[in-house]
Amino acid sequence: MSAVLDRRAVVARLLRDRGDALVVTGLGGPSYDVAAAGDTPLNFYLWAAMGGAAMVGLGVARAQPRRRVVVITGDGEMLMGLGSLATIGVDAPANLAIVVLDNEHYGETGMQPAHTGRGVDLAGVARAVGFGEASSVRTESEVEALAGRLFSAKGPVFATVKVSVETPSMVLPARDGAYLRSRFREALLGAEAHR
Amino acid sequence: MSISWPDEIFAELHAARIRQVAYVPDAGHSQLIRRCHADSSMHTVSLTTEEEGVAMLAGAWLGGDRGVLLLQSSGVGNCINMLALNQECRIPLLALVTMRGEWGEFNPWQAPMGQATEPALTAMGVRVYRADTPEAIAETVRAAAMFAFSSYRAVAVLIGQRVIGAKRFEK
Numbered sequence: 001m002s003a004v005l006d007r008r009a010v011v012a013r014l015l016r017d018r019g020d021a022l023v024v025t026g027l028g029g030p031s032y033d034v035a036a037a038g039d040t041p042l043n044f045y046l047w048a049a050m051g052g053a054a055m056v057g058l059g060v061a062r063a064q065p066r067r068r069v070v071v072i073t074g075d076g077e078m079l080m081g082l083g084s085l086a087t088i089g090v091d092a093p094a095n096l097a098i099v100v101l102d103n104e105h106y107g108e109t110g111m112q113p114a115h116t117g118r119g120v121d122l123a124g125v126a127r128a129v130g131f132g133e134a135s136s137v138r139t140e141s142e143v144e145a146l147a148g149r150l151f152s153a154k155g156p157v158f159a160t161v162k163v164s165v166e167t168p169s170m171v172l173p174a175r176d177g178a179y180l181r182s183r184f185r186e187a188l189l190g191a192e193a194h195r
Numbered sequence: 196m197s198i199s200w201p202d203e204i205f206a207e208l209h210a211a212r213i214r215q216v217a218y219v220p221d222a223g224h225s226q227l228i229r230r231c232h233a234d235s236s237m238h239t240v241s242l243t244t245e246e247e248g249v250a251m252l253a254g255a256w257l258g259g260d261r262g263v264l265l266l267q268s269s270g271v272g273n274c275i276n277m278l279a280l281n282q283e284c285r286i287p288l289l290a291l292v293t294m295r296g297e298w299g300e301f302n303p304w305q306a307p308m309g310q311a312t313e314p315a316l317t318a319m320g321v322r323v324y325r326a327d328t329p330e331a332i333a334e335t336v337r338a339a340a341m342f343a344f345s346s347y348r349a350v351a352v353l354i355g356q357r358v359i360g361a362k363r364f365e366k
Contacts, residue, residue: 047283058251059253059255060255064259181257181284181285
């Protein structure tokens with residue numbers, strides 16, 4: 001069954017009511033999707049560090065236990081950091097949610113097939129390593145349901161959203177890392193960011 | 196007089212207001228890891244691979260926490276690509292590395308990464324400090340923490356195998 005969900009529409013819906021949530025993105029498509037949904041200093045976009053998005057999210061979540069932290073990444077990026085799912089499952093941060101935009105391919109490098117299209121079930125992995133809430137999302141009504149749980153369910157929350165291989169136009173966020181980190185910290189911490 | 200350098204490191208981590216500790220289990224750091232786990236002011240996380248810690252502590256600092264990565268020299272190799280985060284974003288990193296593959300090593304498989312530890316770190320923009328006596332460790336960690344968090348740089352302290360003692364394989 002080929003996925004029909006449009007990744008841009010999914011991300012726009014999921015982040016529509018984000019409030020003051022902090023968002024970390026995995027490199028490639030997810031960074032463009034989150035930028036397209038609306039740039040804000042409270043988005044931290046990774047442009048490399050493949051496999052690290054979920055763990056960046058864990059560090060932010062532990063530093064900011066009263067804020068919701070949402071990681072939005074791709075299936076290839078998540079596969080590279082599969083061990084980090086075990087680390088997060090064991091650490092069990094209540095305020096962290098991870099969303100994988102799963103097109104079952106490596107979109108950034110020429111649409112080579114990924115394990116996720118060949119039987120590897122990321123939500124199954126997340127359940128097996130201790131995530132209390134882990135789902136595979138395939139329909140618009142499931143996206144609606146996820147949009148609520150993403151910000152309210154006790155974490156860690158995991159969802160893999162099966163999206164179409166259609167590649168939307170690139171919406172490039174800023175890529176100067178020092179700028180991205182400074183604006184994120186200043187928006188979050190105010191004057192404390194510079195102490 | 197023998198000093199407990201792991202206890203001294205622990206005191207320095209407190210003084211540096213370290214709030215998150217990420218580690219891969221390591222014999223040289225075992226006492227320090229136990230103390231961190233027992234301290235409620237520190238959130239201590241066991242990793243499956245060291246690069247997870249580089250990413251986690253980058254997130255910690257973005258969120259306003261200081262952290263430390265505890266690892267063995269073999270784990271430095273696992274971190275290389277992830278260290279782009281620190282260099283490109285000028286995010287501080289404090290890493291305390293216990294050395295293998297140098298002083299009196301028995302296991303030849305530890306030798307390659309032991310020799311490559313310092314050049315690999317340097318190649319990725321990490322400042323490298325060394326402590327080769329127990330007495331030098333606390334002040335080296337203190338200086339490294341100051342440099343990392345005040346100058347927004349990645350700093351690794353290499354704790355020489357001579358300090359820890361070569362691992363014994365006979366039972």
